[in-house]
Amino acid sequence: MTESRKNINRFDSFTPCRSAVIGQINWTLIELIEDPVKREYTQLYLEDLDNTFNHLLDICKQFDIHVDRPTAIPYNPQKKYVHPYFEMAAIKNPITPSDTFLCLADTIVEVASVQENAYFDHMQYKEIWNEYFDNGSKWIAAPVPSHNPEQWDGFDYYDWAEILFDAPCVEPVGNTVLLPDGVVLNNRARVWLERQFPQFEYFTIEGTRGHLDSYFRILKPGLIYSAVPKEHFPAKFQNWDFIYTTKTQYTAPEIVSELLQDDDFENTVLDVNGFSIDEENFIMMEHVWKHHPDNVKQIESHGINCIPLPFETSRWFNQGINCIMNATNRTGTLVNYF
Amino acid sequence: MRSNRYTMPIWTNFSVFHDSSEHTVDVYVDGKNIYNKFFSPGIKHSVKIDEVFDFQSSDHKEIMIHWQGNHETQNKYLLLDKWVINNQQLSAYKCMYLPDENEYIRNIKQNGTPEEKQILRRQILFSGNRFGWFGKIIWNFVLGNTLEVKKTLLANTPKQLIGEKHHPIFIDEEEAKLFDRVKKKY
Numbered sequence: 001m002t003e004s005r006k007n008i009n010r011f012d013s014f015t016p017c018r019s020a021v022i023g024q025i026n027w028t029l030i031e032l033i034e035d036p037v038k039r040e041y042t043q044l045y046l047e048d049l050d051n052t053f054n055h056l057l058d059i060c061k062q063f064d065i066h067v068d069r070p071t072a073i074p075y076n077p078q079k080k081y082v083h084p085y086f087e088m089a090a091i092k093n094p095i096t097p098s099d100t101f102l103c104l105a106d107t108i109v110e111v112a113s114v115q116e117n118a119y120f121d122h123m124q125y126k127e128i129w130n131e132y133f134d135n136g137s138k139w140i141a142a143p144v145p146s147h148n149p150e151q152w153d154g155f156d157y158y159d160w161a162e163i164l165f166d167a168p169c170v171e172p173v174g175n176t177v178l179l180p181d182g183v184v185l186n187n188r189a190r191v192w193l194e195r196q197f198p199q200f201e202y203f204t205i206e207g208t209r210g211h212l213d214s215y216f217r218i219l220k221p222g223l224i225y226s227a228v229p230k231e232h233f234p235a236k237f238q239n240w241d242f243i244y245t246t247k248t249q250y251t252a253p254e255i256v257s258e259l260l261q262d263d264d265f266e267n268t269v270l271d272v273n274g275f276s277i278d279e280e281n282f283i284m285m286e287h288v289w290k291h292h293p294d295n296v297k298q299i300e301s302h303g304i305n306c307i308p309l310p311f312e313t314s315r316w317f318n319q320g321i322n323c324i325m326n327a328t329n330r331t332g333t334l335v336n337y338f
Numbered sequence: 339m340r341s342n343r344y345t346m347p348i349w350t351n352f353s354v355f356h357d358s359s360e361h362t363v364d365v366y367v368d369g370k371n372i373y374n375k376f377f378s379p380g381i382k383h384s385v386k387i388d389e390v391f392d393f394q395s396s397d398h399k400e401i402m403i404h405w406q407g408n409h410e411t412q413n414k415y416l417l418l419d420k421w422v423i424n425n426q427q428l429s430a431y432k433c434m435y436l437p438d439e440n441e442y443i444r445n446i447k448q449n450g451t452p453e454e455k456q457i458l459r460r461q462i463l464f465s466g467n468r469f470g471w472f473g474k475i476i477w478n479f480v481l482g483n484t485l486e487v488k489k490t491l492l493a494n495t496p497k498q499l500i501g502e503k504h505h506p507i508f509i510d511e512e513e514a515k516l517f518d519r520v521k522k523k524y
Contacts, residue, residue, distance in 0.1 A: 044463055
């Protein structure tokens with residue numbers, strides 16, 4: 001199928017989404033777990049995640065978002081994937097298309113992920129990107145990483161480390177691109193991005209050391225749902241409104257809910273990791289939606305409808321909605337929102 | 339001479355209760371039994387574990403609580419908030435809860451309605467910090483400094499390939515994320 005909306009067009013995370021890639025479960029990976037009890041346990045988690053995917057597909061259908069899904073490469077016990085610094089018994093579960101692929105402007109970028117087990121992940125998406133390429137999108141890859149662990153110092157990659165970055169480190173807002181302070185995007189990666197995409201102006205969000213989608217979401221021009229204080233943002237955000245996520249406090253055993261808890265009380269929060277369908281509809285994790293009604297009310301007071309998505313396995317997989325759904329085409333353009 | 343850099347404090351407290359029968363709790367760290375006790379019925383027992391353990395090396399590590407008893411009852415529980423290893427927390431919910439398959443669980447698995455099966459799944463997968471069935475509660479983590487953790491993870495275990503989150507515990511607590519650090523006064 002060739003559709004005009006199956007072109008990469010991404011300059012933000014809030015204008016109407018017309019196409020996306022949603023992750024897929026590689027069920028054959030369950031064979032890797034030898035202990036039958038642990039295998040059954042993991043199977044339950046995967047089934048729960050599959051339920052999340054199905055709900056997400058329903059929401060996309062309702063909003064007429066075209067969805068593609070990766071083709072998982074089945075586990076083959078006869079095969080090993082060997083690299084000079086590591087080897088893998090199988091190719092990584094393709095549940096997070098947003099980690100490995102950066103959709104920016106009119107280009108799909110296969111990133112040089114900091115996660116070595118993402119090394120072969122791109123193979124599970126070739127059919128999708130072939131079609132996007134045929135439709136006129138640009139398709140590039142960052143230099144293939146060596147993953148030599150000696151590049152890793154106590155906290156971060158050394159300044160001289162090879163180009164390494166994950167796609168959710170790059171958050172475009174029109175002609176502005178926001179980047180984290182470090183860890184999942186290093187110095188060379190920043191320079192590489194600036195040279196590949198000179199049309200953007202780049203800024204760092206102070207104190208952020210991970211995927212930016214778990215620090216904040218830009219809900220629409222002028223409004224951010226954030227776990228990061230406004231002071232950490234560039235000065236150009238001074239006039240924007242910030243909705244701060246409620247920080248979950250760790251409480252005594254007797255009153256902790258049986259639901260999955262969030263113990264991130266000082267820094268990143270998966271709570272904020274939702275997905276904007278457009279400037280009026282924001283998909284949130286259902287347990288966040290239930291447990292943080294004040295945040296929901298604040299968001300809704302700006303004319304944004306919060307759509308709950310059952311995703312209780314988010315902590316087990318350490319993934320949010322924006323991780324499992326990668327917007328490939330939004331209607332936004334290279335404009336100045338400031 | 340072997341290094342003692344993997345010797346570190348390990349702490350938790352939990353309460354355990356059974357209304358009508360004796361029950362036992364065993365705690366294993368890396369396969370070594372560090373706690374074993376019989377408990378009498380009808381009393382809420384509070385247990386504090388405050389040990390120093392030699393993990394010996396950087397690698398994948400495991401803590402397991404094995405709660406056992408001969409008589410089933412609906413009115414029993416084991417409540418645990420978190421483990422604190424080298425002043426870094428490992429929250430209760432980050433466990434793998436493997437309840438013994440009793441008659442109740444077996445009956446739901448074989449004859450339960452979809453709703454009952456869903457409730458059972460939720461109790462197992464999202465038990466939080468309250469465990470109502472006898473069985474094993476297992477926490478896995480990766481121990482070392484940042485480079486050692488990185489190298490250990492290069493082995494790419496099945497869990498990593500499937501996508502399960504790993505939990506690092508750093509031998510230098512300053513390397514841990516702020517929200518994983520716990521004050522020394524627990």
